[in-house]
Amino acid sequence: MKRLINLTPSKGGRWLLGLLPFLLLAMIYLALSNARLAENPNDRLLPAPATMAQTFYNLATEENVRTGQIILWADTVASLERLLIGVAISALIGLSVGIVNGGLPLVRAKLSPLVTVVSLIPPMAILPILFIAFGTGEMAKIALIAIGVTPFLIRDLQGHALRLPDEQLIKAQTLGASSWQVLTRVLLPQLTPRLLNATRLALGTAWLFLIAAEAIASQEGLGYRIFLVRRYLSMDVILPYVAWITLLAFLLDQLLAWISRLAFPWYHAGEGDTS
Template sequence: MKRLINLKPARPARVALALLPFLVIAFVYMSASSARLAENPNDRLLPSPAKMTDTITGLATEANVRTGSIPLWADTKASLRRLAIGVGISAFAALIFGLFSGGLPLFRAPFSPLITVVSLIPPLAILPILFIVFGTGELSKVVLIVIGITPFLIRDLTGEALRLPEEQRIKAQTLGANSWQVLLRVLLPQLTPRLLSATRLALGSAWLFLIAAEAIAAQDGLGYRIFLVRRYLSMDVILPYVAWITLLAFIIDQALVWISRLAFPWYHVDEDKS
């Protein structure tokens, strides 16, 4: 008798099981939407799929009279630019700090407690401070993302470096490697794929900080558009924008997976076995 814990679905079943929750959510939404629209055709809380399709098509094809730009693509470009700059700076800083903190005890001793304390500060709590110090332009939004996810990435990479077998460093030094060579040839190659994995986990928080900053002070961006139309209860705009943000996040996540598997196939050996 096979135990439940040992049962693994075949690929077709795995695909079907993955789609099942989404189909259930779609069915529940369409049922609730139909019921509300039957009672009130002007209901704005649960718009029909056709209404959302028409609205998002207009936002994706028709230029704004005031700005001359197409809202969906202008908002997407603005948000992705801020996200890319913020996450890029965070990843680079985390790799440098994580490498030195994980490899040099004299570096880790003063900076590790500081990073731990900074990581406990709620980034959204200091958002007003960032607006005061850096203004309401692009810089404050990028800084919020950097402050929000960099400490997490640093702590993750430092922990990964400390978990690596000590024998690797001892053997490298036995073969004549100095401190820089140990950092660059032993630690760095093993921390880089971990950085991609940690960045994937941090992307959700990065999107959260971006949307929050755009909602408070911005003239474009996906978060700006959502909070702009909320006062009109325009769920036919909000829901497609949320779905679009989710799709963008999924594409970025899968792109990082693809890069990691292509550049560091050895890092995913255990995953491929499962």
Template sequence: MKRLVNLTPSKPARILLGLLPFALILLIYVIASDARLEANPSDKLLPSFEQMGDAISRLAFEPSKRTGEYLFWQDTLSSLTRLGLGIGIAAFIGFTLGLLTGALPTAYAPLAPLITVISLIPPMALLPILFIVFGLGELSKIALIIFGVAPFIARDIQRCTLEIPREQLIKAQTLGASSWHIVWRVLVPQLMPRLINAMRLSLGAGWLFLIAAEGIASTDGLGYRIFLVRRYLSMDVILPYVAWITLLAFIIDWLLAKTSQLAFPWHHQGGKA
């Protein structure tokens, strides 16, 4: 008799088992929604899929009477632009600081403690300060993402840099490589896939900071729309928007993973993530 720890499901079975929890959640939601709407047709807590489809259809395919924009797509574009700029700039800053502090002891001594302290500051606590300094426009929202994500990436890249075998650096110096050549030809190629992995891990935090900033001070965006309609208990808009944000996050994560696999196949040999 096979032990449970030794049972490995086939690929079709893994797919079915992966889909099973989602199917159960949907089934439970449909049953609960039908029960509530049968008892009270005007109930807003658990709207039917038809109600949610109608609400999103109005936002996505009917222009706004006030602005003439298709609000769903405008919200998506605004949020993705802010998130892309925030994560991209944070990745550049974090990679640069992490590489320098990991590769150069003279940079590690003054900068590493500062990065550690900054990473411990709750970014949401600085949101009022960012609004005061940068105003309520786009810059403050992007700055919040940068401040929340860059220190994490910097510390992760710093750790990865310090974990690179010292023998590689010694061999490069033996062959006459300068400090610049060691950084550019030895360290950077090995750290790039780790940067992509750090970006993937920081996406959740980036979405959190984005939605929080949009909910407090914005005129468009996915977070703004959720906070706007919450006063009307419009769950038929909130739930699809949450599902859309989740789908976008999944797609971005998948694209980053595929980019890493295509650009750095050597890093993924042997089952590396």
């Protein structure tokens, strides 16, 4: 008798099983929306899918009278620019400090406690400080993302470096490698794919900080738009924007996964169908 733990779905079966939760949620939403609209055709809490589609189309095609920009694309470009810069800075610092902390015990003794303390500070709590220090422009929003994501990346890469077999480090030194060569030729190649994986995990957190910063002080951006229209209960704007943010996050996640598989196939050996 086959046990449940040993049953593996086919490729088509995986797609079907993956779509089932989304279909179920869509059916539940349609049922609730139809019930509310039947009682009150002007209900704004659960708009009909056709209404949301029309609103989204208008946002994606019509120019704003005041700015001359197409709202959806202007918001998307502004948010993605902030997100990508913040995540790139976090990845650069995280990789550099993570390698040094993981490879050099003397440095780890000095920096590791600081990284641990910084990682425990709620980034949203220091957002007012960032606005005071950098103003309400782009720098404060990018800094919030970097401060929120970087400690996680450092700790993840440092831990991965410490879990590498000691034999690798010993063999490299036996062959005459200096400390710098051990860091760049032994640790760096093995931590780089881990960095991409950790960045994928941190994207959700980065989006959270971005939306929060845009909601508080911004003139454009996906988070700004959501919080701007909430006062009017414009769920026909909010829900499509949430779905759009989710799609963008998914595409960024898959892009990083594709880059990782392409550049480091050895790291993904044996993963099977996981991504």
